[in-house]
Amino acid sequence: MSIKTKTIGYLRVSTVDQDLDKFKADILRFTNERNFGQVIFVEETISARIRDKKPFNAWEKRKIGEVINQLSEGDRLITPELSRLGRSTLEVLQILKQAKEKGIDIFSVKEGLALNGDGIQAKVMATILALVAELESDFISMRTKEGLKAARAKGKLLGRPKGPGKSKLDPHREEIQALLKTGSTRKYVAKKYGVTPSTLTNWIQKKNVECEPEY
Numbered sequence: 001m002s003i004k005t006k007t008i009g010y011l012r013v014s015t016v017d018q019d020l021d022k023f024k025a026d027i028l029r030f031t032n033e034r035n036f037g038q039v040i041f042v043e044e045t046i047s048a049r050i051r052d053k054k055p056f057n058a059w060e061k062r063k064i065g066e067v068i069n070q071l072s073e074g075d076r077l078i079t080p081e082l083s084r085l086g087r088s089t090l091e092v093l094q095i096l097k098q099a100k101e102k103g104i105d106i107f108s109v110k111e112g113l114a115l116n117g118d119g120i121q122a123k124v125m126a127t128i129l130a131l132v133a134e135l136e137s138d139f140i141s142m143r144t145k146e147g148l149k150a151a152r153a154k155g156k157l158l159g160r161p162k163g164p165g166k167s168k169l170d171p172h173r174e175e176i177q178a179l180l181k182t183g184s185t186r187k188y189v190a191k192k193y194g195v196t197p198s199t200l201t202n203w204i205q206k207k208n209v210e211c212e213p214e215y
Contacts, residue, residue: 006075007031008067009041012084023080030109036076042067046087059091068095073103081110090183141192144175169193169203180204180211 009027011020024041031039044063059065064085071077077099079085086092096115099106105116169176172193179189190200204211 005037006071007036007039007078008071008076009039009078010064010067010085011041011043011080012064013043013045023084026080026109027078030078030107036078039078059086059095064095068098068102068104071099071102071104074105076105076107076116078107078109080108082108082113088182094183141175141179144178148174167203167207169195169200170207173207173209176200177209177211180209 009024009031011023011027013020013023020043027039027041031037042063046062067077082092085095096106100115105114107114107116176189176193179192180186186200186204187197190197193200195203203209
């Protein structure tokens with residue numbers, strides 16, 4: 001007995017804009033043209049307000065994370081436009097990477113994008129997205145360094161947290177924390193600063209570094 005392919009239409013909107021009916025109509029038109037069959041819509045409303053102190057919940061903890069976990073190889077995830085998958089470039093890239101690893105087909109109506117199978121378009125897009133993810137992390141790192149340098153130039157004291165022992169990672173605390181909060185993996189950060197992932201994890205725990213939990 002064959003397992004029926006699931007087709008999910010994911011709708012992420014803010015509390016201040018967007019017409020869900022239009023997005024649904026766009027997805028239904030897209031799926032009907034390709035004979036994808038029944039579409040199950042999943043709606044998620046995210047506040048557009050930018051928080052100053054607390055980071056947004058990681059995408060894995062939201063509905064999009066539940067959707068990715070529930071879908072299997074060959075299932076389809078359709079979004080009105082690529083930016084609706086997440087709230088930052090890195091978040092979108094993480095979702096696309098996770099979907100690709102599970103064999104989930106991703107379609108974006110606005111861009112006409114299809115990340116499915118091992119076709120040339122999927123391979124090219126996967127390569128480009130990986131490069132963009134690395135560039136985004138490097139840009140974040142660069143902006144963090146510039147911000148710290150400017151703060152020191154203004155005479156601000158950027159003290160290190162109290163804790164046992166010293167580490168080569170200590171001078172880069174703010175920078176590493178910023179990377180981890182914005183989607184960079186611990187493996188990537190560890191490699192960037194010349195330590196092993198286990199060393200980085202131990203340092204995070206000992207120094208009480210704020211970051212998203214790793215799954």
